Amino acid sequence: MEVLETAAALVPLIREKKPLIHHITNYVTINDCANITLAIGASPIMAIDKAEVEEIAAKAAALLLNIGTPTLASIESMLLAGKKANEFGVPVILDPVGAGFTQLRRMAVSNILKTVKLAVIRGNAAEIGFLAGANTNIKGVDSTITGENNDKIARELAAQLGCVVVITGEKDLISAGNKVYCTANGHKMLTQITGTGCMISSLIAAFAAVTDNYLAAALGGVLAMGIAGETAYHSPGGPKGPGTLKVKIFDHISTLTPDTIKGLAKLTNP
Amino acid sequence: MEVLETAAALVPLIREKKPLIHHITNYVTINDCANITLAIGASPIMAIDKAEVEEIAAKAAALLLNIGTPTLASIESMLLAGKKANEFGVPVILDPVGAGFTQLRRMAVSNILKTVKLAVIRGNAAEIGFLAGANTNIKGVDSTITGENNDKIARELAAQLGCVVVITGEKDLISAGNKVYCTANGHKMLTQITGTGCMISSLIAAFAAVTDNYLAAALGGVLAMGIAGETAYHSPGGPKGPGTLKVKIFDHISTLTPDTIKGLAKLTNP
Amino acid sequence: MEVLETAAALVPLIREKKPLIHHITNYVTINDCANITLAIGASPIMAIDKAEVEEIAAKAAALLLNIGTPTLASIESMLLAGKKANEFGVPVILDPVGAGFTQLRRMAVSNILKTVKLAVIRGNAAEIGFLAGANTNIKGVDSTITGENNDKIARELAAQLGCVVVITGEKDLISAGNKVYCTANGHKMLTQITGTGCMISSLIAAFAAVTDNYLAAALGGVLAMGIAGETAYHSPGGPKGPGTLKVKIFDHISTLTPDTIKGLAKLTNP
Numbered sequence: 001m002e003v004l005e006t007a008a009a010l011v012p013l014i015r016e017k018k019p020l021i022h023h024i025t026n027y028v029t030i031n032d033c034a035n036i037t038l039a040i041g042a043s044p045i046m047a048i049d050k051a052e053v054e055e056i057a058a059k060a061a062a063l064l065l066n067i068g069t070p071t072l073a074s075i076e077s078m079l080l081a082g083k084k085a086n087e088f089g090v091p092v093i094l095d096p097v098g099a100g101f102t103q104l105r106r107m108a109v110s111n112i113l114k115t116v117k118l119a120v121i122r123g124n125a126a127e128i129g130f131l132a133g134a135n136t137n138i139k140g141v142d143s144t145i146t147g148e149n150n151d152k153i154a155r156e157l158a159a160q161l162g163c164v165v166v167i168t169g170e171k172d173l174i175s176a177g178n179k180v181y182c183t184a185n186g187h188k189m190l191t192q193i194t195g196t197g198c199m200i201s202s203l204i205a206a207f208a209a210v211t212d213n214y215l216a217a218a219l220g221g222v223l224a225m226g227i228a229g230e231t232a233y234h235s236p237g238g239p240k241g242p243g244t245l246k247v248k249i250f251d252h253i254s255t256l257t258p259d260t261i262k263g264l265a266k267l268t269n270p
Numbered sequence: 271m272e273v274l275e276t277a278a279a280l281v282p283l284i285r286e287k288k289p290l291i292h293h294i295t296n297y298v299t300i301n302d303c304a305n306i307t308l309a310i311g312a313s314p315i316m317a318i319d320k321a322e323v324e325e326i327a328a329k330a331a332a333l334l335l336n337i338g339t340p341t342l343a344s345i346e347s348m349l350l351a352g353k354k355a356n357e358f359g360v361p362v363i364l365d366p367v368g369a370g371f372t373q374l375r376r377m378a379v380s381n382i383l384k385t386v387k388l389a390v391i392r393g394n395a396a397e398i399g400f401l402a403g404a405n406t407n408i409k410g411v412d413s414t415i416t417g418e419n420n421d422k423i424a425r426e427l428a429a430q431l432g433c434v435v436v437i438t439g440e441k442d443l444i445s446a447g448n449k450v451y452c453t454a455n456g457h458k459m460l461t462q463i464t465g466t467g468c469m470i471s472s473l474i475a476a477f478a479a480v481t482d483n484y485l486a487a488a489l490g491g492v493l494a495m496g497i498a499g500e501t502a503y504h505s506p507g508g509p510k511g512p513g514t515l516k517v518k519i520f521d522h523i524s525t526l527t528p529d530t531i532k533g534l535a536k537l538t539n540p
Numbered sequence: 541m542e543v544l545e546t547a548a549a550l551v552p553l554i555r556e557k558k559p560l561i562h563h564i565t566n567y568v569t570i571n572d573c574a575n576i577t578l579a580i581g582a583s584p585i586m587a588i589d590k591a592e593v594e595e596i597a598a599k600a601a602a603l604l605l606n607i608g609t610p611t612l613a614s615i616e617s618m619l620l621a622g623k624k625a626n627e628f629g630v631p632v633i634l635d636p637v638g639a640g641f642t643q644l645r646r647m648a649v650s651n652i653l654k655t656v657k658l659a660v661i662r663g664n665a666a667e668i669g670f671l672a673g674a675n676t677n678i679k680g681v682d683s684t685i686t687g688e689n690n691d692k693i694a695r696e697l698a699a700q701l702g703c704v705v706v707i708t709g710e711k712d713l714i715s716a717g718n719k720v721y722c723t724a725n726g727h728k729m730l731t732q733i734t735g736t737g738c739m740i741s742s743l744i745a746a747f748a749a750v751t752d753n754y755l756a757a758a759l760g761g762v763l764a765m766g767i768a769g770e771t772a773y774h775s776p777g778g779p780k781g782p783g784t785l786k787v788k789i790f791d792h793i794s795t796l797t798p799d800t801i802k803g804l805a806k807l808t809n810p
């Protein structure tokens with residue numbers, strides 16, 4: 001598929017341009033997000049104080065907003081940075097961790113959606129379902145909903161917001177509002193590692209930093225993690241568990257090539 | 271021993287129920303605590319802003335309060351969440367990191383002990399000694415005191431507070447106020463890894479989330495880390511140092527079984 | 541060289557004294573900094589609230605200020621802790637992450653330089669160049685400038701501030717104001733891991749905690765990371781990527797000896 005060609009071709013571009021990826025993110029997986037950003041070839045900067053986020057967002061090549069450990073202060077910083085990014089044409093990626101689970105997170109995503117024009121939103125089925133107004137049963141931050149309507153939800157939310165929507169899970173759905181692409185890479189052991197979702201969002205931000213084709217960027221980020229997870233799992237002397245798997249993911253992200261992505265992608269367009 | 275049977279039997283229950291473990295914890299080991307919680311089969315949520323901690327504590331299956339990097343704001347959140355957890359019957363676990371070392375930490379533990387009914391407290395000998403009013407010589411957060419009185423301190427503090435008290439160190443002491451159980455699993459290299467204590471507390475919270483028997487829960491958490499540390503250390507191609515050991519601990523926690531726990535526990539009841 | 545003998549001899553001293561290293565540091569690499577501090581044999585304490593930083597700085601053997609994720613609150617804490625450390629003769633190490641990149645970071649380093657007497661400053665060429673008033677082109681936090689003037693900048697800034705200045709990069713420059721020492725250990729894959737700079741600063745703090753010879757301390761910290769990075773990279777079954785390399789660095793730091801440091805140091809005094 002053409003979008004796969006385009007996505008794969010972004011990898012050398014990231015390594016050449018080393019784009020600056022501004023993260024306003026949670027305290028749990030912040031180190032992993034920085035390391036995955038470096039592994040794919042981009043340059044992470046984590047900055048959260050409202051006194052500097054606008055300056056940094058304006059200079060960045062992409063801005064990632066992740067509400068994993070939200071505070072009133074970090075939400076204010078996200079809104080300021082998001083608006084500034086919009087002003088400077090910097091793509092904004094939203095990871096709505098635990099969206100809908102608390103009043104604070106509902107307020108955070110509601111205000112971000114009202115204030116900031118997004119390039120890509122990536123979440124699990126419960127999170128994206130909440131954003132779409134679906135009546136979902138949310139339990140914590142690693143909820144999974146395996147509804148038959150997920151592709152419809154992704155497509156309609158994307159069309160409504162005018163951005164790319166990604167639902168990750170056992171299968172991943174990606175839509176810019178018309179078609180829905182489905183990928184099936186990865187390994188179930190990834191669910192035993194915190195931050196694989198956050199890291200996919202960081203990867204999407206790195207891809208989005210070097211293209212205007214956010215559908216290809218989203219596909220690239222999703223496939224990068226899925227393929228690296230798979231190849232890490234099956235590598236010689238490979239994972240005996242989630243600790244080892246996590247470490248090897250960084251190794252495998254750092255050696256991804258366009259050919260690996262095109263050769264191993266399990267991509268369908270149902 | 272019967273309590274060992276009970277503790278071991280909790281492991282499959284955690285994996286089946288995937289209980290939500292709310293952590294209000296420090297910024298140093300927050301990622302490790304999330305990953306150990308996933309590795310044992312539970313579901314972590316880290317949330318610290320007072321705007322959402324009560325809601326989350328009320329929905330959680332256990333609440334862990336860890337004062338490793340205390341701030342006035344996080345202490346306030348801990349008190350709010352702890353009270354709400356008590357109201358909803360959610361067990362609260364306290365990890366009093368560096369208790370007694372500063373005015374702020376003394377205030378934190380004093381207010382928590384006054385305000386929140388605890389299920390389990392886990393600390394090193396210096397920390398628990400401080401809570402018991404012992405005249406201890408505290409140096410930083412990884413102090414060790416090897417007093418002969420530790421079993422008396424554990425028993426009496428447990429009786430006084432009506433909760434389970436755990437002192438971890440070269441040997442671990444666990445008491446609900448009458449007997450004192452002693453475990454001797456683990457490996458000295460664990461002291462070269464930050465957060466092994468914090469991770470034991472997270473494991474205890476995961477066990478406490480699926481039982482009312484907090485003595486068994488505390489024993490389960492202590493043994494899980496001790497045994498995983500040991501088996502990881504001695505595994506083929508095993509640790510050449512603390513970096514590798516830490517990674518393998520997650521692997522070995524994720525494959526623990528009731529039989530491993532019962533077969534390898536070095537448990538005495540002096 | 542004599543300074544190399546002195547630096548190498550500090551390793552067993554750190555392991556014997558287990559000095560308490562107070563970190564006020566960023567949220568990205570805080571766990572890595574704690575673990576590297578433990579691996580070299582010292583005892584880390586991370587504390588950030590202004591309600592406790594003065595007490596801790598006064599009791600510490602060294603204080604590390606790292607502005608990687610600065611906030612108005614953390615900068616205030618750094619100034620309070622730095623002044624208290626000066627009062628108690630505790631050496632202060634500054635890691636000016638991203639210095640010059642934003643107004644907030646310029647304010648932070650300016651106030652720290654005005655208020656706190658430093659023992660060692662360690663940064664990359666862009667950061668140190670900014671401190672020296674050089675007209676540098678700063679891009680994010682992992683910028684590299686390969687100017688021919690770096691040795692002059694290091695020497696003059698050291699002389700001006702009366703402290704040791706370290707510029708790390710492909711080659712590392714260390715000066716106390718007269719000579720400039722140059723080390724060339726390490727491996728380029730280290731640039732794909734977040735926090736190697738932060739960890740060097742933590743190591744320098746651990747060395748500075750057991751000597752008054754801050755030049756030797758700075759050299760020791762720089763060589764420890766460079767040599768551990770090299771030996772980890774080339775170890776049997778060694779790194780296939782940055783994830784594995786990072787893990788092995790902790791292993792190799794924990795087994796460093798004076799002889800390894802003296803035998804493997806690539807040190808010149810141009």
